[in-house]
Amino acid sequence: MSGRRIDHAALLGAIVDQFVARQIHPIGDIKQFEQLALGLIDIVDANAAARIARPLCMHPETPASVFPCLLAKGGPCAELALQFAPALPRADLLAAAQGGAPLACAVARRAELDRDVVDALIQRGEAETFRALAANWSLRLDAGARRALALAARDDLSLGRILLDRDDFSGEAEGLFLAATRHERMDIILNACRRALATGKADRRPADPALAVRLEAAALESDRAGMVAILAEALDCRRERAAAILSDAQGEPLALALAALGVDPDAASRIFLAQEANRAPTLSALVRAIPQRAATQIIAATVGGLKGEREAARRVSGRDDLAAAPGWRRPAQVLGPAPLRKADRSA
Template identity: 35%
Template sequence: MRDLTLSDFPFVASLADSANAKDRRIWLRVACDYFVSAGATQPDAIERFADAVSARLDKADPAAALEAARKLAPCPYTPVRLLAKFQSVSPEACDIVLEHGAAYATADLVAAIESGRRQAAAVARRPDLDAKLVAALAARDEADVLATLARNPRARLDGAVFAELLQRARKLAEDGGDRRLADALLQRRPLRPETAALFLLAGPLQRVEILLAAQRSQLGRPPSPPAPVASEIVSELELAAVARHPERFVAVLAKALDCDAALAEKIVEDPSGEPLAVALAALGAPNDVLVRVLIANDLQAGDNYQRIRALARLNSALNRNAAMIVMAALRGEPLVRRRPAQSAEAPPSRDSGLRRAARSASPPQRKAAG
């Protein structure tokens, strides 16, 4: 039976308990290399190796212990009890084994997630996260843990978990100015249409990607009747913008979008003009109205025509169906809902028609701007 403690090599074995720290580091380095290269071997030999390394870790300097952790953690034959020993050596060694430890079972990692913030962040960086681990991480309250999870490109964030992370990201950014989770979610590729919930926090290129993702989500769906254009409200918005009545404009926009005044105000006040252009496109505003409203808002804010440039930036990504999906996401509505049946006696209202179109989505009718 092969001995993994290097007893077959007397000179190297003598270094294990040397009074010289450099000698002990040499033994630890060689023993770890030998163990990893040996591959599968008998359980008794593995346990003796674990005992020998554990005993030497108590006297190892931090750099030597960290080097050993990096070598042994990815090896599937490293016993869990030895990984646990590394966890107690230093926070840095704990990070390494929790991120790369191949021998951990899901239950071990769930326990690590629940034990503390730093441990949870280390687990969140693992490339092999299963649904149970993702759920345990997503249940944490710390923004840095959630952002680490979102930055992990191999972590599958599906269904309710992803929707919850989007809402938490938005709340963290809007209530406390903490954009870490929002930025991490916006950096995941490809961007999903659900990410429209973060449209107000996205950058210009990300907003284009979100609109394109919203368009792609409707490909292959059966066509449905086009949503009615809210012509009266569009005219009222244009009048309020041209007359420079910002409070009236926000109030009318909130009513038209079926959202609260706070959201409407954020849409209007965004200096890029992109959210406002999307909101107007969702209402079916013609191109000429879009231009006049955006110019009027530019003149009112004195921004040297910043908002009108939004039409050029969004280019062909802006169409009504995509815009309606974005507005629905900003209201907190799911991407897709079953369309309620309409009775013959109760024709759909203008606002409910807009909301249904965002949920059921017909193919693009036209470009709002070129």
């Protein structure tokens, strides 16, 4: 009124501080604050508005209209609304899921999400969004979402580790073998052995005789690139995934790969001696003991290779493949809270 320039951010900060200082307000004060706050949020810089409004988002008497206002402002204000708003229209959530990566991650952290919103998040194909969705312990993921995340985790060990900490991923654990701890790997191997023995398909199929010779020669020459190329060709998988198997410090993935390919245990032992002498006896014993069918199941799930196994799995689980396919749409349904993650349940 005196003609001086008004500092709208400072004014917004003052009324927010005054509002959050009290837990209970008369209805008239709430309406007056709502009118002032909405007007100031609209004209204040988005970064400043988000910083000032953060304590407001956690106050029990904050007017509900504040959250759509923050969401409409975009940027950090929208992230704040997505993080704290108790309820938002489905259309707004879907639009945010299809927006920028920060907004998508904020959506992925919400406790309840429509299945179409989860599909939109997954179809982005972004590691950051996948990790945020997987780390949302409050959200129960359906079979299609779990399968899509497990497929992405083949190339993202951090995502695989997050998924293994969830209680709803026991059925997809084979594909997360590279991210598993030693105890988790033993459980995965034992479960695969039980299924393989139950089917009666435990006979070992011999490998191409030249395969073991080539792998052993490359190992003796410390030709890592050569081993990657040979293994990728034999497993019918991408070289990056074959490299991940060879890079594993414990060696079990390589042992399973050799067992799945039918490499003779003696030849496998020589390969291990050239690679990691200290672990050679343990890894050789694993190659001798595990049914080839069990090793094949784990490796096929881990690398997406072994064409024959992929075709067999597709015939058995075509419904799951459809659920994971891009563009597939399920009936709208809200995904509710999930059980506590393993670490929380055992605490």
